[in-house]
Amino acid sequence: MNANLMPTGSAYFLTKETQETEKHTLSVLVDNEPGILARVVGLFSARGYNIDSLTVSETEHDKRLSRITVVVVATPKTLVQIKLQLERLVPVHRVHDLTAEGTALERELALIKVAGTGENRAETLRLADAFRAQIVDATVESFVFEVTGKPSKIDSFIALMAPLGLVEVVRTGLAAISRGQEGM
Amino acid sequence: MTEQTSQDNQITGAEMVVQALVDQGVEHIFGYPGGAALPIYDAIFQQDTVQHILVRHEQGATHMAEGYARSTGKAGVVLVTSGPGATNAVTGLTDALMDSIPLVCITAQVPTTLIGTDGFQECDTVGITRSCTKHNYLVKNVADLPRIMHEAFLIATTGRPGPVVVDIPKDVQFALGDYTKPDLDNLRHASYRPRMDGDHAAIEAAVDLMLRAERPVFYTGGGVINAGPEASEHLRELAELTGFPVTSTLMGLGAFPASNPQWLGMLGMHGTYEANLAMHDCDLMINIGARFDDRITGRIDAFSPNSRKVHVDIDPSSINKVVRVDVPIIGDCGRVLEEMIRIYRSKTNQPRSEAIAPWWKQIEKWRGVNSLGFKNSETVIKPQHAIARLYEATRDRDVYITTEVGQHQMWAAQHFHFEKPNRWMTSGGLGTMGYGLPASVGVQVAHPDALVIDIAGEASVQMTMQEMSTAVQYGLPVKIFILNNERMGMVRQWQDLLHGSRYAHSYSQSLPDFVKLAEAYGGKGIRCSDPAKLDAAIAEMIDYDGPVLFDCLVEKDENCLPMIPSGKPHNEMILPDTANIGSIIDEKGRALV
Structure with missing residues (x-):
């Protein structure tokens, strides 16, 4: 009945995105108030931005300030928009693009559970030592390791554990801070 | 504190x-x-x-x-x-x-x-x-x-x-x-601090461009209205000072007087030919308080290809969101306009009449196309004619216009002319059918002695019709002027444009008797379908001291033109003499909205 109906959609005047995407780490200083995380996350979903990782915690209790570290993948044009849109939120004090401002320090913590016996267990311990992973729980058939470092280091460690009895992983997401004496 | x-x-x-x-x-x-x-x-x-x-x-x-x-x-x-x-x-x-x-x-x-x-x-x-x-x-x-x-x-x-x-x-x-009063001397918020004054160097750069432009245009928006009546005054002063043409978005109507010869009319999808062509061909676009909405720009990659662009906006996230600009100025439109005037005056007091004379000549040629023209009729009321007559009947009064959303809204924007800001209330961004009737009630509450008219469509007005009861309760004499074509006219027009005239649910098979409905609410109902009786009926509506529903039966299948069809740039408008609009948009354009 509708055979001659033209296909329709709801695209606005979208121009093809020609810019390459980049991974950037943003540091966002916000009032620690109820709903602030929902505001930030809601902004990202409403405007179609991608979050790679998100870490949030109160950092200055007296001033009730929290620091959100968010890793985004976007084109340079969208990165500017993300920063400006975040700054529009009333409880947001400042947004810094740490990646754009230079080489920031980036760290992540992971807890990794590995089960195994015999040679696997010995190999697990040797690798953990090489990665400076702490043993935070041990049974005769399992370990829980705590690893801290750049995300790439944690990725490598997890990859090595995979064939040795990896059970599960939990990661904190990225915490990042700029180098040098200047604060945010 | x-x-x-x-x-x-x-x-x-x-x-x-x-x-x-x-x-x-x-x-x-x-x-x-x-x-x-x-x-x-x-x-x-x-x-x-x-x-x-x-x-x-x-x-x-x-x-x-x-x-x-x-x-x-x-x-x-x-x-x-x-x-x-x-x-x-x-x-x-x-x-x-x-x-x-x-x-x-x-x-x-x-x-x-x-x-x-x-x-x-x-x-x-x-x-x-x-x-x-x-x-x-x-x-x-x-x-x-x-x-x-x-x-x-x-x-x-x-x-x-x-x-x-x-x-x-x-x-x-x-x-x-314990209650505390607002601390008016200390309104600073810890994290919320909008920037009011534009960057001086940026404003200077903008004025420099203005002094060198040969084909300039002011593209103004709702930001000028939001910046207060002084901002509209500054806009008028700067336009006079420079001699540049002015166009505006739907939201900005009234900031610049429609009677001024420098006024090009509204721009955008249903804007005038001269306004859209001026936007397309200009060498300097000065955007004051507008946001490059998709109804304005049409196809982004063909939008005003050869112009330098200045953008004044109080919201930093508006800058470069859609269109990349050369001179961004973040600040209150009124303050930035004032500073532009000051800097311009410090360099010259002469408008750039001579340098932009060929540009005006070109604009006059476009004006000659008469893109808002329509064929009038002696047997049936043309919707454009109804608005033109409404405008004539009310132009000596302090009149406030609200609208619903659709064809009537665009015709109102085209054929009703505004001299002052804050006189035009319409749903631009969201396009909310049902906005106009309650909005007119709100306007009348604020201005009890003014003439407040909702230019409506019979479909939109039924979405919030119940507020007629509010108008009656508070004795608010709003005039609801319904252009009744028994269709969701804009939907019908798009179905002609894009969907082979298959009118899926775009017409009303049962409409209320609006005259009886008005009376049921305790207001007055007027119906008119004869062009010869229109002026008298409009006068009756205006003279009645109470809420009126005016059922104006108009031409059913009139198209709202001119129009920039989806997927087309500004210089490919559909003009009023186009007979078959169904053949204009190609397959690619059909996917757009």
Whole structure:
């Protein structure tokens, strides 16, 4: 009945995105108030931005300030928009693009559970030592390791554990801070 | 910073709400009571300073507040109950966010002890309204209430204005606490500080471009209106000083007088030929308080390809969001215009008449196309003709126009002409059918002696028709001028353009008798279908001292032209003499909206 109906959609005047995407780490200083995380996350979903990782915690209790570290993948044009849109939120004090401002320090913590016996267990311990992973729980058939470092280091460690009895992983997401004496 | 009152002077949260409204200079609020809002309603009952307008549906309250805000420049205030009261307000809040209208919407909430239990008439109001407000609050402690109320007004009315929701649980309304007055000398907010003054060097660079331009155009928007009447004055002064042509978005109509020879008419999808061609061919575009909306730009990659672009906006995120500009200026439109004038004058007092004479000659040629022309008829009322006659009949009066959304809205923008700001209230960004009738009620509340007309369509007006009852209750003599073509005309037009004239649900098979309907509400009904009797009928409508529903039966299948079809650039407009609009848009364009 509708055979001659033209296909329709709801695209606005979208121009093809020609810019390459980049991974950037943003540091966002916000009032620690109820709903602030929902505001930030809601902004990202409403405007179609991608979050790679998100870490949030109160950092200055007296001033009730929290620091959100968010890793985004976007084109340079969208990165500017993300920063400006975040700054529009009333409880947001400042947004810094740490990646754009230079080489920031980036760290992540992971807890990794590995089960195994015999040679696997010995190999697990040797690798953990090489990665400076702490043993935070041990049974005769399992370990829980705590690893801290750049995300790439944690990725490598997890990859090595995979064939040795990896059970599960939990990661904190990225915490990042700029180098040098200047604060945010 | 604030004086503490003694224990004896403690008042309830509900009383604080009313006191804060009084201290913020609020005279009227629009609302609807309900269980959770009763303490605030009780506090309203016991005072006379703030007048409450009882609406018939909470969406109506938000649009009334929008009309009130747009016509006065003050914040519009809404009061609704929890649950459905709040959810019904969502459309109006979104509308206000899209069009940057200052609203403070107080929503009642179930008591804090019930929050999260799926209580009766409970909804997650702050969650639901987070993405359709500039900011929102859930007040869990009465001690925070005065500060939040004052902050809500600050945030709603400053910077890029917008709606703010304050959600107040019933137990907080009952709780006793100390009230503090707004601290007007110390309005600085810790993290919210809109930038008002534009960067001096950027403004200087913009003026430099203006002094060298040969094909300049001012493209102005709602930001000029939001910056207050002075901003419109500055725009007029700068236009006179430079001699440049001026066009405006739908939202900006009235900031520049339509009678001025430098006025090109509205631009965009249904803008004039001269305005759109000037935008396409200019070498300098000076955007003041507009946001490169897709109804304006058409195809982005073909948008004004050879121009330098200056963009003045108070919202930094508007800059380079859609169109990359050469000179961004972040600041209040009024202040930036004032500074532009000062710098321009410091260099010369001469308009650039000679340098831009060929440009004006070109514009005159485009004007000669008469893109707003239409074939009039002696047997049936043409909708454009109806608006032109309405304009003629009211041009000597202080008239405020609201509209619904659709063809009639575009015809009103094309054929009704505005000399002053704050006289034109329409739903631009969200395109909310049903906006106009309640908005006209809100405008009339603010301007009881003015002539307020809602130019409507018979489909839109039925979405909020019940507010006729509000108009009758408060003796508000709004005139609802319905261009009745028995169709959702714009939908029908697009079905002709894009869907082989298959009219899927775009016509009304049963319409009410609008004359009887008006009488049922206690208003007056007038019907007219004869072009010869139109002027007399319009005069009768204007002269009647009370709300009127005017059922103007017009040509059913008139197209709203000119039009930039989707997927086309500005210089490929459909002009009024086009016979078959169904063959214009190619396959690619059909996927666009």
